[in-house]
Amino acid sequence: MKRTNLVLDEKLLELARRLSGEKTYSRAVQRALEELIRRIQARQILDLAGSGLWEGSLPEMRGDAASSRRRTR
DSSP, X not given: OOOOOOOOOHHHHHHHHHHHTOSSHHHHHHHHHHHHXXXXXXXXXXXXXXXXXXXXXXXXXXXXXXXXXXXXX
């Protein structure tokens, strides 16, 4: 953990703490940072769609194609 001093809007901090259900400001800020990172990483994954960095069939890779063929027979 890193201890640091931040200048934050009191109303935003209290609202974040209350809406998140966290008991402390520190935990509310930690949760907000985790959520921000999760969202940015998810967006980066979506940005790769159609980029050509991966080729193949996801259903085939997962085995979905084989199970769907079995159902249609």
